[in-house]
Amino acid sequence: MSLESESGLAGxxxxxxxxxxxxxxxxxxxxxxxxxxxxxxxxFRTTAAIKERLEKAGxxxxxxxxGTGLVCDIGVKEGERPDVPVLALRADIxxxxxxxTKADCPxxxxxxxxxxxxxxxxxxxxxxxTGLVLADLHEKGLLTRPVRLIFQPAEEVLPGGALGAxxxxxxNGVGRILAVHCDPRVDAGRVGLRHGPITSACDRxxxxxxxxxxxxxxxxxxxxxxTAAARVAVDxxxxxxxxxxxxxxxxxxxxxxxxxxxxxxxxxxxxxxxTVRCLDLEAWRQAPDIVHAAIDEVATMHRAKSExxxxxxxxxxxxxxxxxxxxxxxxxxRRGRDSxxxxxQSLGGEDFSWYLxxxxxxxxxxxxxxxxxxxxxxxxxxxxxADEHAITVGVEMFTAAVCLDRMPDVEE
Numbered sequence: 001m002s003l004e005s006e007s008g009l010a011g012x013x014x015x016x017x018x019x020x021x022x023x024x025x026x027x028x029x030x031x032x033x034x035x036x037x038x039x040x041x042x043x044f045r046t047t048a049a050i051k052e053r054l055e056k057a058g059x060x061x062x063x064x065x066x067g068t069g070l071v072c073d074i075g076v077k078e079g080e081r082p083d084v085p086v087l088a089l090r091a092d093i094x095x096x097x098x099x100x101t102k103a104d105c106p107x108x109x110x111x112x113x114x115x116x117x118x119x120x121x122x123x124x125x126x127x128x129x130t131g132l133v134l135a136d137l138h139e140k141g142l143l144t145r146p147v148r149l150i151f152q153p154a155e156e157v158l159p160g161g162a163l164g165a166x167x168x169x170x171x172n173g174v175g176r177i178l179a180v181h182c183d184p185r186v187d188a189g190r191v192g193l194r195h196g197p198i199t200s201a202c203d204r205x206x207x208x209x210x211x212x213x214x215x216x217x218x219x220x221x222x223x224x225x226x227t228a229a230a231r232v233a234v235d236x237x238x239x240x241x242x243x244x245x246x247x248x249x250x251x252x253x254x255x256x257x258x259x260x261x262x263x264x265x266x267x268x269x270x271x272x273x274x275t276v277r278c279l280d281l282e283a284w285r286q287a288p289d290i291v292h293a294a295i296d297e298v299a300t301m302h303r304a305k306s307e308x309x310x311x312x313x314x315x316x317x318x319x320x321x322x323x324x325x326x327x328x329x330x331x332x333x334r335r336g337r338d339s340x341x342x343x344x345q346s347l348g349g350e351d352f353s354w355y356l357x358x359x360x361x362x363x364x365x366x367x368x369x370x371x372x373x374x375x376x377x378x379x380x381x382x383x384x385x386a387d388e389h390a391i392t393v394g395v396e397m398f399t400a401a402v403c404l405d406r407m408p409d410v411e412e
Contacts, residue, residue, distance in 0.1 A: 014333055015142050016133050018392045026129045026395070027388045029053070031107035033121040037095030037114040040154030040161060046093050049079040050128060050151055057135045061149075064168050069093060069153035069161065071170045074134045075236025076148040082146040085175020087405050088361075089147065089398055090352060091127035092120045092155035101382030117384040119182030119368065124151060126180060126366070126394035133399050147402055150176060152351075158204055158313040160351025166358065176323055178362035178401060179352050180394050183343070184377050186367030188387035191331055191397065192343030193364050195324050197316040200249065201284035202349025204311040205275040207232060207260075207295055209304040213268035222266040229259050229270035229303035232295060239294040249279030249347070250287060270304075277347050281316055288312075316345075317353040323362035330400035331364075335393070348379070366394050 018026075029049070038046050047068045054061045054072050061072035076082045095116045109115045116122075125309035127149055137143045150170050154161030163383040171177070186192050209232065211223025237252045244250045252274060259270035276291060288310045299306035331340050343365050352363055368386035369376070377384045 004050060004229055014400050014403050015137055016132065016396060016403060022129065022132065023392050026125050026269065026391050029128065030121050030125040030388065030391065033124060034107050034116050035110050036110050037111055037121075037162075038235050039097060039114065039117045040094040040157035041066060043153050046124070047151070047153075050093070050124065052365070053128060054131060054149075057132050058139075059131065059135055063166060064170075066153060066161070066164050066168070069165060070151045071168075072131060072149040073146060074131060074149070075138050075143045082173055084145060086146045086148045086173045087402060088150055088174045088177040089127050089130055089214070089359070090150040090152060090177055090179045091356065092152050092161070093124050094120060094154055094156050096156060096300060096380060098380070099334070101384050102385060103383070115382055115384070117381060118156070118379050119384070120384055122182050122366070122368065122386050122390060122394075123180060125391050127151065128400065129391060129395040130398040133395060134402060137399075138154075144403060145370065145405060150177075154269050155351050158202075158311055160314050160354060162351040162354040166354060171355065171358050174359050176405065177355050177359055178323060178327065178398065179361070179363045180366040181350065181363055182368045182379070182386055183365035184379065184384065184386075186343075186365055187369050187371045188367050188390045189335065189371070189393055190339050190341055190367040191327070191364045191393070192341050192367070193319075193324050193328055193362075194343050194345070195319055195321045197279060197281070197318045197345050198343065198352060198363055198365075199317040199350045199353065200345065200347045201278040201281070201287070201313065201315050203287065203313040203388050205252065205274050205276055205291065206309040206311070207272045208307040208309075209270040209299060210268060210307070213266045213303045216264045216266055219234070219266055223303045225267050225270040226259050227410070228299060228304040229272060229304055232298050233257055233272060235298045236291070236294045239297070243294070244283055244286075247280075248283035249277070250283050250290070251278070251347075252276050252291065270375040277349070279316065279345055279347075281318065284315055295375050299370055307388065314349045314351045315353045317363050319362040320356070320357055320360035323360050326401050326405055327362055327364045327397065329404055330397050333400050333404065334396045364397070366390050
């Protein structure tokens with residue numbers, strides 16, 4: 001490829017192209033992770049495997065204070081502070097508590113009810129591979145800036161392992177942070193990008209309803225909690241939708257409702273749980289008060305006592321324009337301008353957003369669909385899998401971004 005990037009360098013002139021042998025090693029590494037998924041804050045085997053490979057490359061990773069996850073600097077001497085801002089690359093390393101349902105797959109999960117069904121094994125392998133390539137460039141004197149690798153645990157555990165990693169100092173000295181997330185709707189070889197919000201806020205909600213029960217022959221002497229729970233399930237989302245600007249996308253969706261044990265007994269207790277998602281950062285900050293008020297109104301109408309457990313999750317990931325532009329230029333330099341496509345804001349949540357509360361950065365959607373494949377193996381489904389060519393794409397995009405980055409901004 002001879003596309004000229006804005007830097008004046010041809011795409012094949014940028015260092016950091018992945019060799020076939022390293023690609024094969026990274027595929028094997030990813031498959032090993034895929035076969036041995038670990039849940040958030042339990043990623044001990046995963047952490048050890050990453051640490052061993054980084055140390056083999058002559059690097060000095062540090063395990064995070066939580067006991068899982070690592071941080072590793074390249075181009076910075078141990079004990080010294082870099083004299084320019086560090087460019088950080090973040091991966092999440094945990095899996096999901098769901099079974100792997102892929103049939104006839106030689107690397108399917110060997111752990112019951114555990115699967116890398118969100119692509120974190122791919123994210124981890126991409127950042128690891130980038131680190132190995134950059135370590136080689138550093139040895140050759142070709143690394144132009146210090147880089148930090150962040151392998152973060154517990155992304156799937158609200159409010160996210162990013163908060164613990166930040167508390168452990170992973171952003172000290174960082175001027176920009178970049179990440180990828182697998183997208184099964186984008187072909188391998190391409191990435192999706194946008195300026196501004198690319199994911200949504202996501203919180204968890206639990207509602208407990210109580211009241212005097214009794215016989216179904218005399219519901220007027222009870223608090224009819226089944227009806228109360230049903231009205232909360234139906235009316236609260238509708239009330240919320242009318243109390244904010246519809247463009248902010250504040251939405252409550254229930255995932256569980258439970259009440260009663262017998263057909264002729266009005267129960268004394270009901271439970272509902274679900275998620276609150278929001279496209280807008282300011283509306284997300286107001287969401288708890290809005291949701292509380294709506295639930296209290298509906299529960300009171302049906303003479304039910306309500307207890308609300310609103311668990312703050314994550315704000316939206318809001319891509320900094322300069323950082324998104326850096327990823328676009330990096331991808332264009334490697335694979336041409338047509339390898340980048342616009343993407344919509346997802347309603348999914350991602351704790352990468354917590355890093356962006358402190359430093360500018362951006363997340364790209366890494367295409368993992370096999371070109372020509374019509375079936376979408378969606379995220380958080382047991383049959384999720386990825387085209388492993390995306391590993392090379394992610395590594396080469398990140399290495400190009402390192403070469404092209406000129407803090408504080410790449411906009412011209």
